[in-house]
Amino acid sequence: MNIAIIGIGLIGGSIGIRLKETKFCEKIIGVEKSEANQKKALQLGLVDECLPLTEAVASAKIIVLTVPVDAILKLLPEILDQVTDQVVIDMGSTKTNILKLIADHPKRGRYVAAHPMAGTEYSGPEAAVANLFTDKMMVYVEAFRSDEDAFELADALTDQLEMKTSFMNADEHDMHTAYVSHISHLTSFALALTVLEKEKSQGRIFELAGSGFQSTVRLAKSSPDMWTPIFKQNRTNVLEVLEEHIHQLQKLYSKLENEDYEGLHKLIKKSNKIKRIIK
Amino acid sequence: MNIAIIGIGLIGGSIGIRLKETKFCEKIIGVEKSEANQKKALQLGLVDECLPLTEAVASAKIIVLTVPVDAILKLLPEILDQVTDQVVIDMGSTKTNILKLIADHPKRGRYVAAHPMAGTEYSGPEAAVANLFTDKMMVYVEAFRSDEDAFELADALTDQLEMKTSFMNADEHDMHTAYVSHISHLTSFALALTVLEKEKSQGRIFELAGSGFQSTVRLAKSSPDMWTPIFKQNRTNVLEVLEEHIHQLQKLYSKLENEDYEGLHKLIKKSNKIKRIIK
Known part of the structure; x- marks a missing residue:
């Protein structure tokens, strides 16, 4: 199984390092619009290779969205349009607008809304650290709207990050x-x-x-x-x-x-x- | 030489532990109105003995005031009244009113106004730690108004705490x-x-x-x-x-x-x- 990480900064990069440690997947594919950050991510070993978005989505089983929330709003519908049986997880800090936007998408079930309560004041690939998520809280939002197998796979990833979990609705x-x-x-x-x-x-x-x-x-x-x-x-x-x-x-x-x-x-x-x- | 510490909480207690480590003085005398805190300070080895204020002042070469700033305003003039060649240092977080209050005291020269930029959110004797002051800043306020030997002795104590120093006037x-x-x-x-x-x-x-x-x-x-x-x-x-x-x-x-x-x-x-x- 391959995992695509869209946006290799503090969050995306830290997920990359950790999943490489635990050998959760065969390959970690990075998607990153900044060429400088692509290079850094490869040098730092946060991802195994960088690909354009469409190719990354096609060749991964799990797609993790770790871009700023305005970019999630733009990318998530596009990605869901390309999805067959993959799972798409976003790590954004706000959920109401995102969930409204894709509420009626035919692939809604393949999407899991998550928010790791972890971070630092630093950003970019250099800020990534393997233990960023250890013992922190992963919040699932409207998890009941995701397909059961999609949620299970997302939760397996959360397990790899050694996080606790919590469930909420979007407003809350x-x-x-x-x-x-x-x-x-x-x-x-x-x-x-x-x-x-x-x-x-x-x-x-x-x-x-x-x-x-x-x-x-x-x-x-x-x-x-x-x-x-x-x-x-x-x-x-x-x-x-x-x-x-x-x-x-x-x-x-x-x-x-x-x-x-x-x-x-x-x-x-x-x-x-x-x-x-x-x- | 003995040192009297008036108020054995986070600051006073931390000074006590550190000076016992460095063997800067023969005896550390604590002055503390709370009997429970007296007991704790002795149990934790922050001070060697507890005495009433007047006796402590009489038997110490350096008197360090580490009570809240309103208590400093009350105690400092009383202590200066009892001083001969001792040095009195206060560790209060505000200086203007304190310095105004004792500006014309006949023993003004024996007093050194200092403020260690160190602390934690905890208080009381249990909060004391030996390395609280390491590499932190000790601010001297209106140091030019202290007798030279009084300032030198205060600065020797600051040295024991491994602090950096800075000089300011009270307003600043x-x-x-x-x-x-x-x-x-x-x-x-x-x-x-x-x-x-x-x-x-x-x-x-x-x-x-x-x-x-x-x-x-x-x-x-x-x-x-x-x-x-x-x-x-x-x-x-x-x-x-x-x-x-x-x-x-x-x-x-x-x-x-x-x-x-x-x-x-x-x-x-x-x-x-x-x-x-x-x-």
């Missing part, structure tokens, strides 16, 4: 990721912009930056080509959580402005409940 | 820490509150939380007893940076609301410049 998935992934990126982007702005008048501003700052700002290194389409596709949910986050910051602001230190202490103590959730 | 220090430390905590507190609020209606909301979310929210585990006084003491700077941060979030909001994806892409790309600063 997109709202949840807005709250525990997309907003984290927006706060990081905004924090970076805030301090970079200050650097113009205060050259030494980053001199005292320690691990706390790094932790909250590291996601601001994330690719605009990947994230702009995510925010676009998940616009309604992202606007909701962003509004609520700004509201919470304004509450903290107003406690401090009004010197209500008891109220500020209470809010901080309430936020400490996050200890229940994260180690 | 408090503004810089607002931008690269205090704001990171506020965004984390607000982010935790945002998602905890959503959990009430969406029980599974944390199921998909991955490393990105953890990274941006981990500071929300920080102690309100430590952070409320910091925000109080650095109120003007913190309000300034918080206002700017909310403004940057509102800019991202408005680009998304108006479906200006080119503008959104530009802002994200601009924020990527943080790569120059953090690894």
Whole structure:
């Protein structure tokens, strides 16, 4: 069995390395429009060969889509048009629009919507690492709409990545990721912009930056080509959580402005409940 | 030479462990109002003995103040009143008010204002670790106001902690820490509150939380007893940076609301410049 990976960046490349380790398939075929990235992917051994999309789809049993979500919207219907008994899996961070788009496609059953809750702030083939997915969560969205054998094969691939699994509907998935992934990126982007702005008048501003700052700002290194389409596709949910986050910051602001230190202490103590959730 | 550490939590305890490792002094005397923390500090070997404040000050050559900044404001003048040739160092996260308070104290020269840019989201004696300070920055504030021998001894202690050093005036220090430390905590507190609020209606909301979310929210585990006084003491700077941060979030909001994806892409790309600063 061959596997085609469409888009060999952080996610696609990491799947490639891992599946080569576990010998899950005979050949890993990469599809990548950037020639520079094709070369890097071959050099780094992320894929065995690179082919044009149509040839890759024809010669693979599983087709994994790991391009940005706007490119998934464009490519998925085209790929499903070419599919006979293959399985197509996408790894996009938003699902509602994608699932709506192919809801009535004659090959809908061959498609499995998945989202690995794994990643780093880096992108491109060089960012790929074999253990990116270990113990992370793979979310299946509307899995009941996939053919049973298609889902089983997708899940076998997830097993190879040593991931846990979870099932959701599309609305739920997109709202949840807005709250525990997309907003984290927006706060990081905004924090970076805030301090970079200050650097113009205060050259030494980053001199005292320690691990706390790094932790909250590291996601601001994330690719605009990947994230702009995510925010676009998940616009309604992202606007909701962003509004609520700004509201919470304004509450903290107003406690401090009004010197209500008891109220500020209470809010901080309430936020400490996050200890229940994260180690 | 004995060293007295006033407040044996994350910072005080970590100094204690490290100085015992390097045999910098004969005895480390802890001063700690909580009896439970006294016991823990002795059990964990962070200090050699615990004494009341006055006795500790009398029998130590260096007195290190590692209590929250509001307690420093209360204790520092009292301690300076009792000092002859000892050196008093505070490790507080804000400096302007502290330095104003003791500016005209007859023993001003025996005091060194320092701030180690090191810490974790944990607090209390159990949080102490020997290598907390390694390669981190110790900021000296208005060091020129300290007696030369007092500064030299404080700097020898900093050497034992294997820290880099930086010099600033109080205004500069408090503004810089607002931008690269205090704001990171506020965004984390607000982010935790945002998602905890959503959990009430969406029980599974944390199921998909991955490393990105953890990274941006981990500071929300920080102690309100430590952070409320910091925000109080650095109120003007913190309000300034918080206002700017909310403004940057509102800019991202408005680009998304108006479906200006080119503008959104530009802002994200601009924020990527943080790569120059953090690894």
